Amino acid sequence: MLLRAAKGEEVERAPVWLMRQAGRVLPEYRAVRAKSKNFIEFVKNPELAAEVTVQPVDILGVDAAIIFSDILVIPEAMGLPYQMIEAKGPWFEKTLATQEDVDKLIITDGSNLQYVYDAIRLAKKQLDNRVPLIGFCGAPWTLLAYMVEGSGSKTFSKAKKFLYTQPKLAHQTLEKIAKSSINYLLAQVEAGANLIQIFDSWAGVLSPEMHKEFSLKYMNMICDEVSKKVPVTIFAKDAHFALAEIKNSSCSVVGLDWSVNPQEARKIIGSNKTLQGNADPCLLYASFDEIEKQTKQMLNAFGKDRYIANLGHGLYPDTEKEKVKFFVDCIKKHSYTKTPQTLHA
Amino acid sequence: MLLRAAKGEEVERAPVWLMRQAGRVLPEYRAVRAKSKNFIEFVKNPELAAEVTVQPVDILGVDAAIIFSDILVIPEAMGLPYQMIEAKGPWFEKTLATQEDVDKLIITDGSNLQYVYDAIRLAKKQLDNRVPLIGFCGAPWTLLAYMVEGSGSKTFSKAKKFLYTQPKLAHQTLEKIAKSSINYLLAQVEAGANLIQIFDSWAGVLSPEMHKEFSLKYMNMICDEVSKKVPVTIFAKDAHFALAEIKNSSCSVVGLDWSVNPQEARKIIGSNKTLQGNADPCLLYASFDEIEKQTKQMLNAFGKDRYIANLGHGLYPDTEKEKVKFFVDCIKKHSYTKTPQTLHA
Numbered sequence: 001m002l003l004r005a006a007k008g009e010e011v012e013r014a015p016v017w018l019m020r021q022a023g024r025v026l027p028e029y030r031a032v033r034a035k036s037k038n039f040i041e042f043v044k045n046p047e048l049a050a051e052v053t054v055q056p057v058d059i060l061g062v063d064a065a066i067i068f069s070d071i072l073v074i075p076e077a078m079g080l081p082y083q084m085i086e087a088k089g090p091w092f093e094k095t096l097a098t099q100e101d102v103d104k105l106i107i108t109d110g111s112n113l114q115y116v117y118d119a120i121r122l123a124k125k126q127l128d129n130r131v132p133l134i135g136f137c138g139a140p141w142t143l144l145a146y147m148v149e150g151s152g153s154k155t156f157s158k159a160k161k162f163l164y165t166q167p168k169l170a171h172q173t174l175e176k177i178a179k180s181s182i183n184y185l186l187a188q189v190e191a192g193a194n195l196i197q198i199f200d201s202w203a204g205v206l207s208p209e210m211h212k213e214f215s216l217k218y219m220n221m222i223c224d225e226v227s228k229k230v231p232v233t234i235f236a237k238d239a240h241f242a243l244a245e246i247k248n249s250s251c252s253v254v255g256l257d258w259s260v261n262p263q264e265a266r267k268i269i270g271s272n273k274t275l276q277g278n279a280d281p282c283l284l285y286a287s288f289d290e291i292e293k294q295t296k297q298m299l300n301a302f303g304k305d306r307y308i309a310n311l312g313h314g315l316y317p318d319t320e321k322e323k324v325k326f327f328v329d330c331i332k333k334h335s336y337t338k339t340p341q342t343l344h345a
Numbered sequence: 346m347l348l349r350a351a352k353g354e355e356v357e358r359a360p361v362w363l364m365r366q367a368g369r370v371l372p373e374y375r376a377v378r379a380k381s382k383n384f385i386e387f388v389k390n391p392e393l394a395a396e397v398t399v400q401p402v403d404i405l406g407v408d409a410a411i412i413f414s415d416i417l418v419i420p421e422a423m424g425l426p427y428q429m430i431e432a433k434g435p436w437f438e439k440t441l442a443t444q445e446d447v448d449k450l451i452i453t454d455g456s457n458l459q460y461v462y463d464a465i466r467l468a469k470k471q472l473d474n475r476v477p478l479i480g481f482c483g484a485p486w487t488l489l490a491y492m493v494e495g496s497g498s499k500t501f502s503k504a505k506k507f508l509y510t511q512p513k514l515a516h517q518t519l520e521k522i523a524k525s526s527i528n529y530l531l532a533q534v535e536a537g538a539n540l541i542q543i544f545d546s547w548a549g550v551l552s553p554e555m556h557k558e559f560s561l562k563y564m565n566m567i568c569d570e571v572s573k574k575v576p577v578t579i580f581a582k583d584a585h586f587a588l589a590e591i592k593n594s595s596c597s598v599v600g601l602d603w604s605v606n607p608q609e610a611r612k613i614i615g616s617n618k619t620l621q622g623n624a625d626p627c628l629l630y631a632s633f634d635e636i637e638k639q640t641k642q643m644l645n646a647f648g649k650d651r652y653i654a655n656l657g658h659g660l661y662p663d664t665e666k667e668k669v670k671f672f673v674d675c676i677k678k679h680s681y682t683k684t685p686q687t688l689h690a
Contacts, residue, residue, distance in 0.1 A: 154499065157661050160627035164635070204583070207603045207625050238549070240585050241604050258552045259586050280552050282505035290509065316502050 002064045003132050005308050006195055006231040006252050006274050013336035014299065014307045015063035016328055017134070020314030021056035022068045025324055028055050039084035043070050044115045050122035057131055059321075060328050064131050064195070067120050067188070071138030071199055075147050077108040078180055082146075095150040096162070102169050107176050110183035117191035124192035135193030137185055137222070139200035139236070140177035141215035144170065156205045163214050170214060178218040182225045189229045196226050197233040197255070204238020211242050216249070223250045233276060237313065243268045258312035262301035275302060278312035284323045291323060295330040304335055347409045348477050350653050351540055351576040351597050351619050358681035359644065359652045360408035361673055362479070365659030366401035367413045370669055373400050384429035388415050389460045395467035402476055404666075405673050409476050409540070412465050412533070416483030416544055420492050422453040423525055427491075440495040441507070447514050452521050455528035462536035469537035480538030482530055482567070484545035484581070485522040486560035489515065501550045508559050515559060523563040527570045534574045541571050542578040542600070549583020556587050561594070568595045578621060582658065588613040603657035607646035620647060623657035629668045636668060640675040649680055 002015035023029055029052050036042035043049060049068045057065050072082050072090055082092045096102060124133055145159040146152075153159070163170045185196050198219050203211055215236070223232045227250045235255025236242050246254055247269050256265050256277035265275055283294055299309070309331045315324065347360035368374055374397050381387035388394060394413045401407050417427050417435055427437045441447060469478055490504040491497075498504070508515045530541050543564050548556055560581070568577045572595045580600025581587050591599055592614050601610050601622035610620055628639055644654070654676045660669065 152499075154497075155626075155658075155661065157627055157630075157663075160625070161630040164627055164631040204604065208606060210625070238583065238604075241606065259549065259583075261553060261586065280505070280555070282500075282502055282509055285502075285506040286509040313500075316500065318502075 002308060003194055003231065005306065006233070008252070008272070008274060008306050011304065014302070014304055014309045014331060016309035016331040017062040017064040017066065018056070018060070018311055018315055018324065018328070019066075021060060021062055021324075022052045022066065023315060024317035025315045025319050025321060026052075026055055026059060027321065028052075028059060039070075040082075043068070043073065046115050046118035046122055049115075049119035050126060053119065053123040053133075054126045057127065060325050061332070062131070062328055064134050065123060065127055066134040066136065066197070067116065067123060067193065069116055069119070069136070071136070071143065071201070072146060073113060073116065074108070074137060074177065074180055074184060075143055077110075077112045077184070078105045078176065080105070080147055089152040090146060092147065092150045096144070096147045096173060099169060102173050102176070105173065105176050106180075108180040108183060110180075110187040113184055113187070116184075117187055120188060120191040120193055132194035133192060134195050134197055134233075135185060135188035136197045136199060137181045139198050139203070139215055140174040140181065140218035140222075141206070141211075142200050142202045143177050144173055144214075145202045145205075147173070156202055159202075160205065160210075163210060174214060174218045175221075178221045181222050185222065185226045186229065189226070193230065195231050195233065195253075197235060197253075198222060198251075200234070200236040200239065203236035203242065206239070208241040211236070211239055212245055215239075216242060216245055219251075220249050227251065235276070247273070253308060255310070256312060260312075262298070266302075271306065274306040274308060276308040276310050278310070279327070281311045281313050281316050281319065284315070284319045284327055288323070288326055291327055292330050292334075295327060296334050299331065299335045309335065347653060348539055348576065350651065351578070353597070353617070353619060353651050356649065359647070359649055359654045359676060361654040361676040362407040362409040362411065363401070363405070363656055363660055363669065363673070364411075366405060366407055366669075367397045367411065368660060369662035370660045370664050370666060371397075371400055371404060372666065373397075373404060384415075385427075388413070388418065391460050391463035391467055394460075394464035395471060398464065398468040398478070399471045402472065405670050406677070407476070407673055409479050410468060410472055411479040411481065411542070412461065412468060412538065414461055414464070414481070416481070416488065416546070417491060418458060418461065419453070419482060419522065419525055419529060420488055422455075422457045422529070423450045423521065425450070425492050434497040435491060437492065437495040441489070441492045441518060444514060447518050447521070450518065450521050451525075453525045453528060455525075455532040458529055458532070461529075462532055465533060465536040465538055477539035478537060479540050479542055479578075480530060480533035481542045481544060482526045484543050484548070484560055485519040485526065485563035485567075486551070486556075487545050487547045488522050489518055489559075490547045490550075492518070501547055504547075505550065505555075508555060519559060519563045520566075523566045526567050530567065530571045531574065534571070538575065540576050540578065540598075542580060542598075543567060543596075545579070545581040545584065548581035548587065551584070553586040556581070556584055557590055560584075561587060561590055564596075565594050572596065580621070592618070598653060600655070601657060605657075607643070611647075616651065619651040619653060621653040621655050623655070624672070626656050626658050626661050626664065629660070629664045629672055633668070633671055636672055637675050637679075640672060641679050644676065644680045654680065 576597035
């Protein structure tokens with residue numbers, strides 16, 4: 001059903017999945033996670049990765065699984081390994097600054113990411129065609145941001161400085177990342193991924209012109225190749241300004257964060273793409289009544305067709321599992337009769 | 346000239362000032378800052394605060410001074426003191442969670458913020474009417490965000506949880522903050538502030554509906570009182586979605602971040618308000634040529650009238666002083682002949 005929604009075919013109700021559904025919000029995830037001594041070892045263990053990938057389908061009843069992995073496996077496969085520091089986030093020992101650094105970056109043919117494909121194959125087997133499996137990668141800009149900055153950042157000013165001061169080097173890097181990502185994603189599809197999502201998590205720190213030049217261009221490069229095989233979703237977080245450009249992309253689905261009004265987005269994107277999103281993850285802290293009320297409003301605003309229900313960002317780890325399940329149930333319960341109410345929603 | 350621009354009167358060229366112009370980007374600031382053992386002591390020293398307030402007028406040639414202070418002096422004046430931890434940001438020992446916490450909050454009449462008014466009076470004397478002085482406060486939502494969260498945050502999910510789970514308590518808190526802020530700002534005006542800016546730094550983490558209910562409502566409450574005396578600027582960072590609502594506010598100036606297209610903003614806001622902004626602070630890392638080119642584009646997009654040139658956020662501390670000065674000079678040099686080029690800018 002989710003694949004039909006992605007392609008714009010008829011559906012009986014809006015399908016739903018949640019970003020970070022395979023994650024700390026589930027006690028069952030935390031139990032599996034505890035078996036690895038660190039996050040990266042966990043990501044590299046296909047059995048464990050497949051297990052947590054399938055969990056939310058069984059436990060929450062979502063309409064798709066997303067392979068459990070990390071966007072930063074690509075920098076690592078290109079020669080920049082990282083660590084995941086508890087409560088702090090990713091940290092890179094080596095970062096990108098000079099031409100020499102960029103020249104040293106490998107364009108991976110994808111073969112050094114076998115553990116991801118193994119996890120996909122295992123997960124597909126366990127899913128047994130109940131729901132489709134989503135593969136993913138980070139947008140080249142978002143990956144470059146970490147590779148230059150060396151860690152997370154509120155402003156990513158170091159990474160943006162790289163774009164402003166060394167634009168040629170930035171473009172060389174972005175092209176290498178895009179080529180690596182294409183190889184990686186095609187191998188994910190080969191292993192069984194039915195849809196691909198590109199996460200541009202740090203789209204929002206760029207100006208509209210910078211985003212077009214340094215981010216969207218490379219997402220489109222990936223999209224043009226991968227969408228020959230499976231539908232592709234572009235999720236450019238906080239990049240409200242980029243929607244008019246994304247309209248012309250070869251992607252099938254556009255992810256929206258909660259800062260964007262669904263009907264405004266539909267007006268900009270037109271009727272040829274599926275929209276995905278966009279509840280505020282903090283809504284799931286609210287009472288059951290409030291969750292139901294706002295979920296209905298969201299469903300009314302998007303309508304049933306060319307729509308995949310989701311949050312506008314990943315689940316926050318301290319959300320109650322019961323609330324998450326309730327949100328999923330609300331969508332299943334309330335979406336099938338809805339048509340978009342463009343005038344009074 | 347800046348006041349005339351704020352009020353929509355004729356100007357010879359676009360006036361310019363920069364958020365965080367009184368700050369670490371100036372070696373002269375760092376020299377004065379070194380005289381205090383910590384940031385809060387520095388903020389509370391009227392002589393030193395006045396000195397760094399005036400510095401950018403002399404050194405950078407900006408068209409306004411902004412009083413050197415901190416938005417968190419209001420939570421402190423209401424009973425929640427904070428510390429500024431080097432390289433980490435603000436930290437509150439006590440935070441807001443319960444009805445009892447909110448009941449304990451003082452609505453300040455402003456009298457416990459005398460050091461700010463003293464600094465304003467000293468700065469006004471040193472400015473000797475060369476340029477106007479801008480006073481400021483944080484938006485009630487942005488202050489509540491810190492008071493609940495207890496520190497900075499990428500998502501402010503704890504503060505948003507407070508809004509979703511205890512909306513009544515949130516409204517009580519926001520009203521207390523708004524009343525305190527009105528008293529504080531009127532005393533700033535009494536001391537000599539010629540224009541007031543309200544900084545809604547964390548506007549962007551809220552959904553459009555939440556921002557309207559929990560943030561804009563209280564900024565408007567402040568605005569309605571203060572704009573009887575002096576023009577008021579609302580700067581809701583990353584809240585592109587709020588522009589259509591801000592249009593109906595009693596503010597005279599609307600601050601824009603760099604994610605917003607100037608001409609789109611003008612279309613939404615209409616012709617009755619002045620726009621302020623919106624260069625990406627990272628532009629000042631670029632070459633002199635690139636800075637000049639993009640500054641001209643910005644001036645073309647905004648036009649000369651009802652416009653105050655600025656960045657779309659505060660200066661980053663590692664920006665070169667020469668680049669900052671050059672940006673100011675570019676605006677002075679290129680803005681006076683410009684009219685908005687709505688068709689091809």
